[in-house]
Amino acid sequence: MLIPVLFVVTVAAQTGWQGLAPLLLRPKVGELLVNTVLLVVLGVPLCVTVGVGSAWLVERSDLPGRGVWSVLLAAPLAVPAFVSSYAWVSVVPSIGGLGGGLLISTLAYAPLVYLPALAVLRGLDPALEDTARSMGLGPGAVFRRVVLPQLRLAVWGGGLVVALHLLAEYGAFAMIRFNTFTTAIMVQFRSSYAGPAANALGIVLTVLCLIVLVAEGSTRGSMRYARIGSGAARQPIRAALGPATAPTMIVLVGWVAAGIGVPLAAISGWLTIGHPWAQREIPQAVLTTVALGILGAVVTIILAAPAAWLTVRHPGRGARLLEGAGYLASSLPGIIIALALVTVTIRLAPPLYQTVSTVVVAYAIMFMPRAMVALRSGLAQAPPSLEEAARALGLSPFMSRLRVTLPVIAPSAAAGAALVALGIANELTATLLLAPNGTRTLATEFWSASSSVAYSNAAPYALLLILASVPAVAILLAQTRRTSQRVMP
Amino acid sequence: MTSLALESVTVRLGQVVALHDVSLTLEAGARLAVVGASGSGKSTLLRAIVGLLRVDAGTISIDDRVVTGPATFVPAHRRQVGYVPQDGALFPHLTVARNIVFGVPDRASRSRLVREMTELVALEPELLARYPHELSGGQQQRVALARALAARPRMIVLDEPFSALDTSLRAQARNAVIQVLEDSGVTAVLVTHDQDEALTFGGAVGVLDRGQLVQAGTPRALFDDPNTPAIAAFFADACFLPAIVAGNVATTAFGQVRVRRQHVTDAGVARIMVRPNQFAVDATSPSPNARVHQVTWAGSSSHVVLRPTNGEEQLTIELSAGDVSALEVGDLVTASVVGTAVAYLPSPAGGDHRAEGLSVVDDQQHPTRSVDLADRSVPAA
Structure with a gap:
């Protein structure tokens, strides 16, 4: 798990400042730094504003058709950012720069704030708002002083995920020719493999990630919000939008159209040109994607199981360290994880370079948190008392786990495996760098076609990637509903 | 078996x-x-x-x-x-x-x-x-x-x-x-x-x-x-009265009470435990020993807080609805204990154990074993 972190530390130590300075103190690096920092500094607040605002409209206003909106506003998650970028380039060929990057990333990543905010708002005890109103606070003051503070955890967590995605994203920004550290590392890698320039940029990118992680961790503090009262929660009083209803609906329609309408329309348009479905590579790409997805998911779940078990059943410093190492490694951009594995395999285990096992290890590192969260949730449903009851009924400890714990956590493990598999299906950077030559997945075939401006040929892959992501979004929405029924967050 | x-x-x-x-x-x-x-x-x-x-x-x-x-x-x-x-x-x-x-x-x-x-x-x-x-x-x-x-x-x-x-x-x-x-x-x-x-x-x-x-x-x-005041208070409300125990008789502010079981080794200063419903009250007695401080209706019975006239700590007793009907706050009454009691060593703090859990028993005064x-x-x- 810590290979990528150790890789960055080792490279930095071996190269030293004398070696890094000429590579980093260049105008090009300054431009990348400005672009990347601006992307995060502007992109995160935009995603938070859109995410929290849309969650509030769905949960706390009398917006007509809230049930439909709650799904539609999460739907852009089913469109990989690089597919969204491809669609926008198709519709607006001149799109690019920071503005284009912000538009595409906000469309793609705002749901990452929207979903946790929605879960918190659903689980929030309306009695808190009622009490504030009884103290003379108006609706605006209630939102600002009561609701918003309780959303902080969701906003912080969602903002962190958005920031890490912005730092890691390659395809979406490369497509619109907006240079960030990740796109530049990829260019350097393509020209010199794991050369010093790519590694030096990787160090800066890792430092940016760590800054984001530390900033989130230190500002979050020990916040913990929960519905304290017992008994059934009541329905909240919804704010009346009044004359703002129609303009709000127009804005939402426009937003959803930009997020999922444009990609679907662009893909549909390209699918009508030529015979894109006739490409011979499509079945192979589907099969490879499915095979890599299943293999990666199984390996990730198996690797995550002991850590999840320790954190739930034997929480302590060791378990926390193990869990933290996993989260730290997975928060690094895919490109860094890939660079680390390239370097390690070339130097220490050449036969493993560009093999399925290496790319699966990369997937496991990248998607470990998805498996951990699912397994932990499953283990929470299987308290030790179930195993104890089974043992008192004559089953050995091993059989108790096999017949009781395993079946109870199986649905959560399956959901986690599905999320990992779907993440793998959309993964681009690590697959491009680590997969054996000739490996064709939906993402790599889409990238190959779209980067050579064969947009029509890319369309079937784009559609299949969206279809493959729909179950993941459904699982996330279901999890949001379940979470909001329990203690928040 | x-x-x-x-x-x-x-x-x-x-x-x-x-x-x-x-x-x-x-x-x-x-x-x-x-x-x-x-x-x-x-x-x-x-x-x-x-x-x-x-x-x-x-x-x-x-x-x-x-x-x-x-x-x-x-x-x-x-x-x-x-x-x-x-x-x-x-x-x-x-x-x-x-x-x-x-x-x-x-x-x-x-x-x-x-x-x-x-x-x-x-x-x-x-x-x-x-x-x-x-x-x-x-x-x-x-x-x-x-x-x-x-x-x-x-x-x-x-x-x-x-x-x-x-x-x-x-x-x-x-x-x-x-x-x-x-x-x-x-x-x-x-x-x-x-x-x-x-x-x-x-x-x-x-x-x-x-x-x-x-x-x-x-x-x-x-x-x-x-065995201990804590156990007594754990299972039901209990009143603890300062007493002088001699033989199987305890002398208290509310008169003499027969002791059915003693957890004291020597006769002398002690306290006895009686249940709140073991009290009788006479509002017409010429030699009152307590003043009614509070009366709380609780359905078929009432809780009456008495303050002994000798300055001892107040206690809450339980009287039937009929017994309490003539009582008013401030009345001087003669309270007496009906039935028998259990005797313990006196409490160093002078308090009783009604509100205490078992785990707060003072080890030195009431050693658990x-x-x-x-x-x-x-x-x-």
């Missing part, structure tokens, strides 16, 4: 001594309720009996066979001790019927056992196909009990099985469980923090305090002759 025997059992959980030198015996078919405050070691005791944890010292025997000892440890799955955890711990992925026969290895007898157990715990047959989350709390507890009994255990232990139920449902579920245990004739140990539950479980009651079994006996014995019940084994019900 002895069903369960614990001899000087001590369990340490890290730095904490969860059980200290606990000894007891239980005859086959008997029922024992172990009561104590949170952290007193109740669940540790059960888990040691079930075989879910090892002890640091002492032995545990079931049906005269040592299952835990210095060189012996029979694991839980070979002990045949039925276990009903606090939350029932029904397996959520199995239907009620499959839960009931989970511990029955003989497939051929499963359907018969499901019928028998369903009847025994009075479970509606239509519930058999349901999953645990589709049952009420009371139904879940009955299924947990049926599951434990279906495995034909040598004894059964219940860990606060009613604590998660609503008050209204608790008594109903408790009575149903007691009935099932009586019908099945299986030896049973229940742990609870609820005094009423302990007193009504039948058989015997043991009181755990900070890992020590401080008293055990019949519910009546614990209620009438509690391990009660070896080997000579007071709990007979079958």
Whole structure:
């Protein structure tokens, strides 16, 4: 798990400042730094504003058709950012720069704030708002002083995920020719493999990630919000939008159209040109994607199981360290994880370079948190008392786990495996760098076609990637509903 | 025949001594309720009996066979001790019927056992196909009990099985469980923090305090002759009066009271325990000994706060509606104790133990001790 972190530390130590300075103190690096920092500094607040605002409209206003909106506003998650970028380039060929990057990333990543905010708002005890109103606070003051503070955890967590995605994203920004550290590392890698320039940029990118992680961790503090009262929660009083209803609906329609309408329309348009479905590579790409997805998911779940078990059943410093190492490694951009594995395999285990096992290890590192969260949730449903009851009924400890714990956590493990598999299906950077030559997945075939401006040929892959992501979004929405029924967050 | 025997059992959980030198015996078919405050070691005791944890010292025997000892440890799955955890711990992925026969290895007898157990715990047959989350709390507890009994255990232990139920449902579920245990004739140990539950479980009651079994006996014995003021106050409201004890007579601000049991070694300064409903009040007496400070109506009876005229601490007594009808706040009255009392050493702080839990007993004044019940084994019900 810590290979990528150790890789960055080792490279930095071996190269030293004398070696890094000429590579980093260049105008090009300054431009990348400005672009990347601006992307995060502007992109995160935009995603938070859109995410929290849309969650509030769905949960706390009398917006007509809230049930439909709650799904539609999460739907852009089913469109990989690089597919969204491809669609926008198709519709607006001149799109690019920071503005284009912000538009595409906000469309793609705002749901990452929207979903946790929605879960918190659903689980929030309306009695808190009622009490504030009884103290003379108006609706605006209630939102600002009561609701918003309780959303902080969701906003912080969602903002962190958005920031890490912005730092890691390659395809979406490369497509619109907006240079960030990740796109530049990829260019350097393509020209010199794991050369010093790519590694030096990787160090800066890792430092940016760590800054984001530390900033989130230190500002979050020990916040913990929960519905304290017992008994059934009541329905909240919804704010009346009044004359703002129609303009709000127009804005939402426009937003959803930009997020999922444009990609679907662009893909549909390209699918009508030529015979894109006739490409011979499509079945192979589907099969490879499915095979890599299943293999990666199984390996990730198996690797995550002991850590999840320790954190739930034997929480302590060791378990926390193990869990933290996993989260730290997975928060690094895919490109860094890939660079680390390239370097390690070339130097220490050449036969493993560009093999399925290496790319699966990369997937496991990248998607470990998805498996951990699912397994932990499953283990929470299987308290030790179930195993104890089974043992008192004559089953050995091993059989108790096999017949009781395993079946109870199986649905959560399956959901986690599905999320990992779907993440793998959309993964681009690590697959491009680590997969054996000739490996064709939906993402790599889409990238190959779209980067050579064969947009029509890319369309079937784009559609299949969206279809493959729909179950993941459904699982996330279901999890949001379940979470909001329990203690928040 | 002895069903369960614990001899000087001590369990340490890290730095904490969860059980200290606990000894007891239980005859086959008997029922024992172990009561104590949170952290007193109740669940540790059960888990040691079930075989879910090892002890640091002492032995545990079931049906005269040592299952835990210095060189012996029979694991839980070979002990045949039925276990009903606090939350029932029904397996959520199995239907009620499959839960009931989970511990029955003989497939051929499963359907018969499901019928028998369903009847025994009075479970509606239509519930058999349901999953645990589709049952009420009371139904879940009955299924947990049926599951434990279906495995034909040598004894059964219940860990606060009613604590998660609503008050209204608790008594109903408790009575149903007691009935099932009586019908099945299986030896049973229940742990609870609820005094009423302990007193009504039948058989015997043991009181755990900070890992020590401080008293055990019949519910009546614990209620009438509690070893310490804390136990007295734990089971019911109690009034503690400063007294001078001579022989079996205590002289108090409310007159002389016969002492039925003494926990003092020498005659002299002491305090006696009486229940609040042991008082009589005369508002017409020419030599009053207390003033009425407060009267609170509580249905068929009333709570009256009296302030003794000699300056002693006020106390709350319980009078019937008829006795209290003529009383007004500020009245001077003569209060007297009806019946007998239990005498203890005086409290250093002068307070009583009505609001105190068992774990706050002052060690120096009321030393807790391990009660070896080997000579007071709990007979079958």
